[in-house]
Amino acid sequence: MTLLHVRNLSVSRGPRQVLDRITATVEPGEVVGVLGPNGVGKTTLLASILGLVPSSGTIELMGRPAGLIPAKERARLVSYLPQARDAAWPMTAEMIVALGRLPHGTGLRAPTRADSDAVERAMQATDVTHLRSRPISQLSGGEKTRVLLARTLAQDAALIVADEPASGLDPAQQITVLRLFRQLAASGRSVLLSLHELHLAAMWCDRLLLLSHGSIAAEGAPADVLTAERIAEVYGCSAHVTESPEGLIVVPLEQSARR
Numbered sequence: 001m002t003l004l005h006v007r008n009l010s011v012s013r014g015p016r017q018v019l020d021r022i023t024a025t026v027e028p029g030e031v032v033g034v035l036g037p038n039g040v041g042k043t044t045l046l047a048s049i050l051g052l053v054p055s056s057g058t059i060e061l062m063g064r065p066a067g068l069i070p071a072k073e074r075a076r077l078v079s080y081l082p083q084a085r086d087a088a089w090p091m092t093a094e095m096i097v098a099l100g101r102l103p104h105g106t107g108l109r110a111p112t113r114a115d116s117d118a119v120e121r122a123m124q125a126t127d128v129t130h131l132r133s134r135p136i137s138q139l140s141g142g143e144k145t146r147v148l149l150a151r152t153l154a155q156d157a158a159l160i161v162a163d164e165p166a167s168g169l170d171p172a173q174q175i176t177v178l179r180l181f182r183q184l185a186a187s188g189r190s191v192l193l194s195l196h197e198l199h200l201a202a203m204w205c206d207r208l209l210l211l212s213h214g215s216i217a218a219e220g221a222p223a224d225v226l227t228a229e230r231i232a233e234v235y236g237c238s239a240h241v242t243e244s245p246e247g248l249i250v251v252p253l254e255q256s257a258r259r
Contacts, residue, residue, distance in 0.1 A: 004049065023216075036212060036234065085145055198250040201250075
């Protein structure tokens with residue numbers, strides 16, 4: 001069964017049409033990347049799928065209208081890593097990660113063994129166990145990103161929605177995060193993420209949605225979407241695109257004619 005099905009999704013903000021009739025799917029075991037220049041609606045698309053932004057069209061989770069699924073049940077199906085990494089309170093990293101277990105509990109009950117195990121697995125997967133006692137307000141940007149990603153993983157949702165999860169991470173950490181998403185997909189979970197890093201999208205995603213001016217400019221396998229011609233058209237820059245034994249390699253080179 002299709003995990004996420006979006007049909008004719010449109011979002012307007014005042015007179016501006018941000019998204020125009022977007023149709024897309026995410027299947028179990030997929031990593032799907034959402035690409036596009038700044039301001040084309042990537043974050044709006046993710047937020048509307050989560051019900052955080054008013055939209056028209058149809059959004060289904062596991063074949064059910066998303067708007068009819070109770071909030072707590074929906075939180076067990078979908079977890080979210082937002083683009084904003086700020087934390088309002090100086091909670092420890094471990095406490096932040098434990099918040100991911102709230103959809104699985106009732107009221108103010110004490111954490112169960114399953115909760116503790118899920119928190120520990122998530123912290124190990126994102127390499128933040130050594131930060132467990134540190135207030136999140138004292139962490140670097142990259143450390144905050146990994147702690148908040150651990151919270152997202154601890155939720156044990158079937159679909160992870162991540163808005164620019166590679167932002168603020170060094171190259172090794174970016175690879176670690178994308179490899180983790182691939183491992184989650186191999187276990188049957190799914191990931192929908194927005195990216196600016198074309199080389200990561202090319203190497204680690206199963207399918208890509210390339211947005212331009214609020215619509216889908218291209219959809220499909222990375223090799224079909226990330227051609228030099230399409231990158232020039234959508235991003236306004238030239239790029240070196242080549243196949244290698246490791247996968248598709250995409251290197252933006254220089255600004256070209258304005259798109």
